Amino acid sequence: MLDVPLPPPAPAPQTAGKGRKPGQKAGQPGGSGSSVAGGGGSINVPATSTSRVLIPISPRMGLAAFRSGDSFVIVVDNAEPMDTSALHGDGVFSTLTVTTLPGATLLQIKLPDTREFFLSQQAEGWILGDKPPPGNVYGDRRVINPIVADGGILYPMRKPGRVLSITDPASGQKLFVGTSTTDDGGILSFRHGDGYDIWPTTEGVVVAANSPDVGLRATPEGALLTSGESPLPDSKVAVYANTVDLDWLGLQKLPNEQLEARLHKALLAAADSDPAQRFAARLEEARAAFGVGAFLEARGILTVALEDDPEEAVRPEVSFLLAASELLSGNMDGAFLLEGPWPDNEQRATQLWRGLYLASKGGHEAEAAHLLARDFTRLDNYPTSVRSVLLPFAAEQVGRYGTAEDLSVLDKLPAGSVYKLASAFRDLRTGKRTQAYDAFNALSVDPDPVVAEKALEQKISLDMSDGKLTPVAAAEMFNGLMPDARLAGREATVRLLQADAYMRARKWPEALATLDMVKDTPEQVSEPVLSPMLFQTLAAVASEVVKDTDRDSILHGAAMLRAHLSALQPGTKKGEILMAYGKMLLGLGLADEAQEAFSDAVPMLDSPELKALAGQGLAESYIALKDLASATDVLQRTDSPDLPDDMKASRRRLQARITLAKGDQTAALGLLNGDSFSDSLDMAARIHESRGEWPAAVANVRKMAEAEIPPQGPLSAAQQTLALRLASDASQASDAQTLAWLAQLVGDRSMDGESGRVFRLLTQVGGPKPGAATAAKPATAAAKP
Numbered sequence: 001m002l003d004v005p006l007p008p009p010a011p012a013p014q015t016a017g018k019g020r021k022p023g024q025k026a027g028q029p030g031g032s033g034s035s036v037a038g039g040g041g042s043i044n045v046p047a048t049s050t051s052r053v054l055i056p057i058s059p060r061m062g063l064a065a066f067r068s069g070d071s072f073v074i075v076v077d078n079a080e081p082m083d084t085s086a087l088h089g090d091g092v093f094s095t096l097t098v099t100t101l102p103g104a105t106l107l108q109i110k111l112p113d114t115r116e117f118f119l120s121q122q123a124e125g126w127i128l129g130d131k132p133p134p135g136n137v138y139g140d141r142r143v144i145n146p147i148v149a150d151g152g153i154l155y156p157m158r159k160p161g162r163v164l165s166i167t168d169p170a171s172g173q174k175l176f177v178g179t180s181t182t183d184d185g186g187i188l189s190f191r192h193g194d195g196y197d198i199w200p201t202t203e204g205v206v207v208a209a210n211s212p213d214v215g216l217r218a219t220p221e222g223a224l225l226t227s228g229e230s231p232l233p234d235s236k237v238a239v240y241a242n243t244v245d246l247d248w249l250g251l252q253k254l255p256n257e258q259l260e261a262r263l264h265k266a267l268l269a270a271a272d273s274d275p276a277q278r279f280a281a282r283l284e285e286a287r288a289a290f291g292v293g294a295f296l297e298a299r300g301i302l303t304v305a306l307e308d309d310p311e312e313a314v315r316p317e318v319s320f321l322l323a324a325s326e327l328l329s330g331n332m333d334g335a336f337l338l339e340g341p342w343p344d345n346e347q348r349a350t351q352l353w354r355g356l357y358l359a360s361k362g363g364h365e366a367e368a369a370h371l372l373a374r375d376f377t378r379l380d381n382y383p384t385s386v387r388s389v390l391l392p393f394a395a396e397q398v399g400r401y402g403t404a405e406d407l408s409v410l411d412k413l414p415a416g417s418v419y420k421l422a423s424a425f426r427d428l429r430t431g432k433r434t435q436a437y438d439a440f441n442a443l444s445v446d447p448d449p450v451v452a453e454k455a456l457e458q459k460i461s462l463d464m465s466d467g468k469l470t471p472v473a474a475a476e477m478f479n480g481l482m483p484d485a486r487l488a489g490r491e492a493t494v495r496l497l498q499a500d501a502y503m504r505a506r507k508w509p510e511a512l513a514t515l516d517m518v519k520d521t522p523e524q525v526s527e528p529v530l531s532p533m534l535f536q537t538l539a540a541v542a543s544e545v546v547k548d549t550d551r552d553s554i555l556h557g558a559a560m561l562r563a564h565l566s567a568l569q570p571g572t573k574k575g576e577i578l579m580a581y582g583k584m585l586l587g588l589g590l591a592d593e594a595q596e597a598f599s600d601a602v603p604m605l606d607s608p609e610l611k612a613l614a615g616q617g618l619a620e621s622y623i624a625l626k627d628l629a630s631a632t633d634v635l636q637r638t639d640s641p642d643l644p645d646d647m648k649a650s651r652r653r654l655q656a657r658i659t660l661a662k663g664d665q666t667a668a669l670g671l672l673n674g675d676s677f678s679d680s681l682d683m684a685a686r687i688h689e690s691r692g693e694w695p696a697a698v699a700n701v702r703k704m705a706e707a708e709i710p711p712q713g714p715l716s717a718a719q720q721t722l723a724l725r726l727a728s729d730a731s732q733a734s735d736a737q738t739l740a741w742l743a744q745l746v747g748d749r750s751m752d753g754e755s756g757r758v759f760r761l762l763t764q765v766g767g768p769k770p771g772a773a774t775a776a777k778p779a780t781a782a783a784k785p
Helices: 091-095 244-249 256-271 275-291 295-308 310-314 316-328 344-361 365-374 376-381 384-401 404-412 417-429 433-443 449-465 471-480 482-487 491-504 508-518 527-546 551-567 572-587 591-604 608-624 628-637 645-661 665-672 678-691 694-708 717-732 736-746 755-762 772-783
Strands: 052-055 063-068 071-077 097-101 104-110 118-122 125-129 147-149 152-156 160-167 174-180 191-193 196-198 201-203 205-209 215-219 222-226
Touching: 063 205, 071 160, 071 174, 091 104, 104 160, 118 201, 147 376, 160 215, 160 222, 174 215, 205 215, 205 222, 244 275, 244 316, 244 344, 256 275, 256 384, 275 295, 275 316, 275 384, 295 310, 295 316, 310 316, 316 344, 344 365, 344 384, 365 376, 365 384, 365 404, 376 384, 384 404, 384 417, 404 417, 417 433, 417 449, 433 449, 449 471, 449 482, 449 491, 471 482, 471 491, 482 491, 491 508, 491 527, 508 527, 508 551, 527 551, 527 572, 551 572, 572 591, 572 608, 591 608, 608 628, 608 645, 628 645, 645 665, 645 678, 665 678, 678 694, 694 717, 694 736, 717 736, 717 755
Parallel strands: none
Antiparallel strands: 052 125, 063 071, 063 174, 063 201, 071 104, 097 104, 118 125, 147 152, 152 222, 160 174, 174 205, 191 196, 196 205, 215 222
């Protein structure tokens, strides 16, 4: 009951396994040390693990494994001699026996309980364990999904082994065993057919034939189940790990005429049904409608039935059928039930539909492609009316987003342009760019407007990435594609491609306007798809506008950010955009709004550096609002000892501004001491100027001039003001050396208005004459902010 491994058997004769000699101890090799005792030998050799055992067979030998009675049986195709001397086992594996047959070897293990065994292939052979392989998602392994083939039902395998005929050790029944040389998985549910039974397997295929007409033979593609009757008398044909999708959806692979007749019969039966049987009849009618591809009708029938009998909605087969009908009717809100969860023994058969749901929903492209690829051949056994809808969609999803292993399922697609499109995506993903481009180019004029539109999308994108089209030209072509995109139900997708082209061209306002149009399209665009593009565009707008000095540009950028902030999810990225927005508002003189933006940003930022930056912006807002106490408080709350030196210096300058605003010039100078940043030098110089400490003021202003006034070229208005300020301070300090240096630096470069005349007067050799200080005052005043 607790699934505890059995202890090793006691060394007594009565525990001897098949083929053990009387008195031979458990674990001793039989005979003279051979591991196989001719035709019925057994082996019980002590092992080092109670949960795993190695079956050492070469990669060229096939294997199948299944449960028979109270034993777990492994059949090995002896295509070459098999060395079983390395087989070991203890615990539950201590009962392992080996029996040689003509051309095959049987391994049997007695099962003390209902535990599951797990097989996985390695370079040395196959590992059998009573626990899943470490580091491996065993539930995601392959399973054998049969398909209808010429002459019977094919159980496809990548590298099939031989088909063997053995006698079941438990029942004595004749079995056909199809082996596999690779880990292809098995069939995990029993299936009864006319004249045969399909047994659950861990690996390979096991068929119990009840009719002499039924057989199993090996082909290069896998094991083929055949019958004297053609086709095989099995109305559902496919055998899966679980068949709940077929059963719950009522899918039968029948000719269209028979499916239509089934629907007509179900409709009449539902109309004539008694109240006690009415829901069951309506459920069958909904399944029949689903089977002919009438998904809207199936949804309507089931919806009405559940209005009369709402308690039936708790049944998984009912909710699954309703969700599948909602999905294929285009209602994603109603299809969410396909996400599950479903009972454990029914999950594998529902994962294909979960993949269809995730692919339609968007945002989980790789996961959806893997789910669809894993059970891709399942679709081959759906009725044509359902398969023709799902197979092209699944093939395209796998082609666009599948892994290299997933893409292998597209090797054998039907004919048709929809499948050529999926193959073109596969070629593009596997490096066959020229071949893919030629296919997209040919399909861009396909009669199917949806195929043509998708192909043209890819052709434009490839031409842009190859440099044949500029991003702006590509954006214009995407815009011209919009009528076809609306017809194909892909307007949102093309808008996203157009927005991406504008982003490549750094046309941020155009990109933002295009993203806004995505929200107005009928298609549902998932947040994981739209949000990153919106964040990137807004961040770029913020980054460029913050560096702009034109008031109108800043005003326009701030308006764009304000219009989209409510659409952004809280987080670090939104916090960074709010910081840029706050800086714009400060530049526009809107301190109240800036304070609000910075306050919202601080709690969204996780790194100390970003919090410190937002804190500085918030402190500047409080300074502008004359709330010095709050400015000091926010600097303290957003401080961190691990901040870089440049950030620490910036915060000291801000604290100096607060201190100076409070009137403590000495403390402000202490904070600015040794700081060569332009703002610090300017602030210190203003303090010294206000005190009449001219030599100290000259020292600070000269450092600013050395950094900001170039040796050549015209002088800007700010540079002219700085030169006048230094000349004025040096004149006050009677610093002839600085005046001479400044005169030489400026040279004969012209200045605007009266600035040139005043500058020449102040920089005359020997310093200013009496009254010159008065003339210099306007220059000093002009230098103050």
